[in-house]
Amino acid sequence: MEVYLDNSATTQVDGKIIKLMNKYFSENYGNPSSLHDFGRRAKESLDKSREIIAKKINTNKDEIIFTSGGSESNNLALNILKEGDHLITTKIEHPSIFETAKNLERKGIKVTYLNVNKEGFVDLDELKKSINKNTKLVSIIHGNNEIGVIQDLEAIGKICKNILFHTDAVQSFCKINIDVNKFNLSLASFSSHKIHGPKGVGALYVKKGLELNKMILGGHQEMNKRGGTENVPGIVGFGEAIKLIKENDIKRIGELRDFLIKELLKIPRTRLNGSKNKRLCNNINISFELIEGEGLMLHLDMKGVKVSTGSACSSQTLEPSHVLIAIGLPHEIAHGSIRFSLSKNTTKKELLYTIKKVKEVAKLLRKISPLKDDTK
Amino acid sequence: MYNKKVLDYFRHPKNYGVIKNYSGRGKVGNPRCGDIMELHIKIGKDKRGREIIKDVKWQTFGCAAAIATSSMVTEMVKGKTLEEAKKISNQQVTKKLGGLPPIKTHCSILAEEALDSAIKDYEKRKKK
Ligand SMILES: Cc1ncc(COP(=O)(O)O)c(C=O)c1O
Ligand SMILES: [Zn+2]
Numbered sequence: 001m002e003v004y005l006d007n008s009a010t011t012q013v014d015g016k017i018i019k020l021m022n023k024y025f026s027e028n029y030g031n032p033s034s035l036h037d038f039g040r041r042a043k044e045s046l047d048k049s050r051e052i053i054a055k056k057i058n059t060n061k062d063e064i065i066f067t068s069g070g071s072e073s074n075n076l077a078l079n080i081l082k083e084g085d086h087l088i089t090t091k092i093e094h095p096s097i098f099e100t101a102k103n104l105e106r107k108g109i110k111v112t113y114l115n116v117n118k119e120g121f122v123d124l125d126e127l128k129k130s131i132n133k134n135t136k137l138v139s140i141i142h143g144n145n146e147i148g149v150i151q152d153l154e155a156i157g158k159i160c161k162n163i164l165f166h167t168d169a170v171q172s173f174c175k176i177n178i179d180v181n182k183f184n185l186s187l188a189s190f191s192s193h194k195i196h197g198p199k200g201v202g203a204l205y206v207k208k209g210l211e212l213n214k215m216i217l218g219g220h221q222e223m224n225k226r227g228g229t230e231n232v233p234g235i236v237g238f239g240e241a242i243k244l245i246k247e248n249d250i251k252r253i254g255e256l257r258d259f260l261i262k263e264l265l266k267i268p269r270t271r272l273n274g275s276k277n278k279r280l281c282n283n284i285n286i287s288f289e290l291i292e293g294e295g296l297m298l299h300l301d302m303k304g305v306k307v308s309t310g311s312a313c314s315s316q317t318l319e320p321s322h323v324l325i326a327i328g329l330p331h332e333i334a335h336g337s338i339r340f341s342l343s344k345n346t347t348k349k350e351l352l353y354t355i356k357k358v359k360e361v362a363k364l365l366r367k368i369s370p371l372k373d374d375t376k
Numbered sequence: 377m378y379n380k381k382v383l384d385y386f387r388h389p390k391n392y393g394v395i396k397n398y399s400g401r402g403k404v405g406n407p408r409c410g411d412i413m414e415l416h417i418k419i420g421k422d423k424r425g426r427e428i429i430k431d432v433k434w435q436t437f438g439c440a441a442a443i444a445t446s447s448m449v450t451e452m453v454k455g456k457t458l459e460e461a462k463k464i465s466n467q468q469v470t471k472k473l474g475g476l477p478p479i480k481t482h483c484s485i486l487a488e489e490a491l492d493s494a495i496k497d498y499e500k501r502k503k504k
Contacts, residue, residue, distance in 0.1 A: 292442075295440055295443060298383070302383075311439065330407070368392040368436060368443065371412065371437050
């Protein structure tokens with residue numbers, strides 16, 4: 001049995017979307033900047049997708065620009081900062097935020113990395129206290145890609161009164177309601193391939209009047225905020241992916257998540273990472289004590305179950321996940337963490353198979369572990 | 377990222393466990409870096425009266441590279457004289473496995489260190 005439970009990494013593209021996209025390679029292949037009708041039609045299609053995204057986050061289509069994905073959107077958002085500015089972000093961001101923040105520090109921008117508590121929540125008082133007269137931007141991830149915790153953007157938005165507020169909504173988009181007005185957002189990042197759309201397509205919400213520091217020069221596309229001929233088939237696919245989202249799916253995925261959490265926590269010496277209640281509908285992150293995550297992940301892979309791990313041994317830096325360390329996990333427990341991420345294609349049968357295999361593998365790996373196991 | 381042989385040793389580990397009345401014990405690594413290995417040896421004598429590793433068992437908390445090298449090193453030293461066993465290096469173990477990704481070198485060193493440490497432990501006990 002093949003069970004794909006790595007949907008936070010990426011998702012399967014819907015067949016309907018592929019079919020639609022194909023038309024934009026072979027028939028409507030015009031360049032949106034061309035003035036003839038091929039170009040006009042391509043431009044109309046772009047704007048249709050723009051409209052769909054804008055509606056989803058309660059704003060207007062002239063505030064959406066397309067990018068090559070969530071990473072580019074995040075880079076573009078943070079690069080609005082200049083020397084002397086102050087940025088506030090968190091210790092649980094995606095690498096496309098924290099690497100960018102580290103890079104900004106080298107350019108003379110001050111950065112504060114907010115702590116999170118053991119459930120993964122940002123402390124609003126710490127945020128308030130961190131704001132100073134140079135604070136220009138607050139960037140806080142909405143739904144966390146590793147531990148699934150959802151931050152209270154409405155409350156954070158209220159604190160960011162005269163400060164720009166950006167969120168990385170790559171994982172939360174189409175899973176939780178996002179209202180850029182209610183949340184007082186100036187910038188927000190989205191990506192297509194996490195919601196069954198194609199890879200290499202993303203969007204950035206840019207509040208009207210806000211000037212970005214353009215990163216790709218050479219064309220006036222995307223309201224002169226991002227040069228380069230638009231990825232029309234991809235953008236059309238992104239729009240279609242949003243159209244195919246069903247409330248019912250979200251609800252069902254959430255129920256499957258709760259079932260998997262309940263069953264996996266029956267295994268001795270396991271713990272759930274991230275808030276139990278304010279959690280992405282598709283995310284499960286569990287630590288298996290006495291076990292190293294890469295071993296668990298690879299054994300599951302050989303048995304057909306595809307998951308990911310926060311273990312250091314599987315990272316290039318040999319450091320465990322910074323997110324798991326930020327919620328206070330000791331290193332050896334962070335090493336034994338596995339993320340299971342579901343999608344609308346996940347079935348109960350697949351989860352039953354997964355649970356069985358996880359139990360088998362955990363038992364074997366605990367048997368060969370020198371760490372003290374009092375569950376034997 | 378791993379070759380077939382490494383995955384095979386990882387999947388079907390050999391000689392894992394503990395020796396209750398071991399002659400020497402080595403425990404290396406730390407939880408911070410993600411790999412810990414414990415190795416037990418039982419020393420006996422061959423027909424010519426030389427000290428040999430009669431039995432060897434390991435337990436490892438670690439990635440596939442750490443588990444595969446643990447398994448391989450114990451296979452390599454079983455039945456060898458102490459002098460021969462001391463000469464086994466991490467490179468030899470890795471080579472026997474058909475190579476490891478460069479980033480995993482640090483995980484494979486554990487096996488050599490655990491073996492050295494178990495032999496030293498035995499020699500210390502013997503002196504007492
Ligand atoms: C929270 C978060 N932000 C940003 C990204 C990057 O998105 P993309 O892969 O589209 O560049 C990801 C995907 O890995 C993510 O999970
Ligand atoms: Zn390792």
